[in-house]
Amino acid sequence: xxxxxxxxxxxxxxxxxxxxxxxxxxxxxxxxxxxxxxxxxxxxxxxxxxxxxxxxxxxxxxxxxxxxxxxxxxxxxxxxxxxxxxxxxxxxxxxxxxxxxxxxxxxxxxxxxxxxxxxxxxxxxxxxxxxxxxxxxxxxxxxxxxxxxxxxxxxxxxxxxxxxxxxxxxxxxxxxxxxxxxxxxxxxxxxxxxxxxxxxxxxxxxxxxxxxxxxxxxxxxxxxxxxxxxxxxxxxxxxxxxxxxxxxxxxxxxxxxxxxxxxxxxxxxxxxxxxxxxxxxxxxxxxxxx
Numbered sequence: 001x002x003x004x005x006x007x008x009x010x011x012x013x014x015x016x017x018x019x020x021x022x023x024x025x026x027x028x029x030x031x032x033x034x035x036x037x038x039x040x041x042x043x044x045x046x047x048x049x050x051x052x053x054x055x056x057x058x059x060x061x062x063x064x065x066x067x068x069x070x071x072x073x074x075x076x077x078x079x080x081x082x083x084x085x086x087x088x089x090x091x092x093x094x095x096x097x098x099x100x101x102x103x104x105x106x107x108x109x110x111x112x113x114x115x116x117x118x119x120x121x122x123x124x125x126x127x128x129x130x131x132x133x134x135x136x137x138x139x140x141x142x143x144x145x146x147x148x149x150x151x152x153x154x155x156x157x158x159x160x161x162x163x164x165x166x167x168x169x170x171x172x173x174x175x176x177x178x179x180x181x182x183x184x185x186x187x188x189x190x191x192x193x194x195x196x197x198x199x200x201x202x203x204x205x206x207x208x209x210x211x212x213x214x215x216x217x218x219x220x221x222x223x224x225x226x227x228x229x230x231x232x233x234x235x236x237x238x239x240x241x242x243x244x245x246x247x248x249x250x251x252x253x254x255x256x257x258x259x260x261x262x263x264x265x266x267x268x269x270x271x272x273x274x275x276x277x278x279x280x281x282x283x284x285x286x287x288x289x290x
Contacts, residue, residue: 003062004122027104027225028093028127031138034111035178039201039210041140044234045217046108052229055094055106059126063089066112066119093126100227105130111179119179120186127192134162134193136224137180138217140210143200146262147245151216155224157195158188166224168195197221204255205245211237 029049031042049055072089079085091109098104105126112119127135145152156171157163163170173181180196187194197220199213215234222229249256 002122003065003118004059004125005062006059007057025134026102026130026132027134027136028107028123028130028132029104029136029138029221029225030107030109030123030183032109032111032179036111036137036139036141036180038140038142038206039208039213041199041201041210041213041217042138043108044209044211044214045138045221046106048214048218048231048234049098049221049229050094050096050106050108053096053098053106055096057092058095058105058130059093061091061109061119061122063091063110063112066114067110068113071113072110095130098225098227098229101225103130104225104227105132116179116182117186120183123183124186124190124192132192134195135183135187136194136221137183137196138221139180139196139198140201140213140217141198142203142206144262145200145202146259146266147202147205147212147242147249148259148263149266151199151201151210151213153197153199153213153216153220155195155197155220157193158184159193162193162195166195171196195224197224202245204258205248208241208245211241 029046031037031046033040033043037043067089074086074088076084076086089110089112091107094106094108096104096106107123107126123135126132143152155166155168157166157168158171160170162168171184184194184196197217199216199220201210201213211234215231215238218229218231218234249259
């Protein structure tokens with residue numbers, strides 16, 4: 001039995017009626033909990049888009065053969081009927097039709113420990129079935145950036161035509177990789193365009209969820225897709241996040257000095273943002289270090 005399960009009656013057409021070949025420009029946007037998700041920013045961004053666009057689940061990947069459950073443990077909870085329920089690591093594909101697009105697919109998932117090529121094969125099967133010709137992954141990394149300044153966000157790609165079409169930087173990373181890297185390699189192998197969007201999270205608050213980085217990823221994704229979505233929820237959460245980090249930094253003199261140095265470095269840059277090359281180097285250092 002296949003580990004990929006389609007929900008009955010939920011699969012949208014690959015070419016919407018009356019739209020000619022427009023289905024060929026669809027995009028699959030994916031984010032995975034784990035290695036590439038500092039501050040939970042990438043998965044928070046996809047969750048936000050899922051909710052704002054009213055995505056409906058059309059397929060899911062059974063976790064049984066892809067996870068070491070002693071590492072990624074399922075969680076038990078008590079349901080509304082007082083019955084105990086086990087929540088397993090989930091990888092869900094959602095279909096959404098936001099304004100400005102011909103429909104797209106969202107994947108909210110958890111990085112597996114096992115059988116990555118098989119896992120990526122199922123992701124590409126969904127992309128093919130739903131007429132997607134581009135896969136975009138979201139990621140977040142820890143970097144030397146201040147929480148009090150705009151969050152750096154940038155995109156990379158492997159193919160020159162994709163870089164030119166989407167305005168992205170080349171990816172020259174060499175070193176350890178995660179499921180995101182393997183997924184891009186499989187896309188390239190089968191001739192499917194792919195790109196990766198990243199946001200930077202302050203390294204001095206590594207365990208705090210970062211709605212600010214999630215907001216940066218959402219905005220970068222919307223710009224790439226030519227789509228729209230409300231962002232007020234993340235904007236409000238960002239203000240609260242900044243205030244909380246301000247209080248933490250104020251209570252620690254060493255951290256406060258460090259943050260002020262980062263702010264000075266940031267403000268000294270006339271462009272007020274790190275260059276894309278600098279951020280790509282940050283990604284490489286982050287991935288090699290983890």
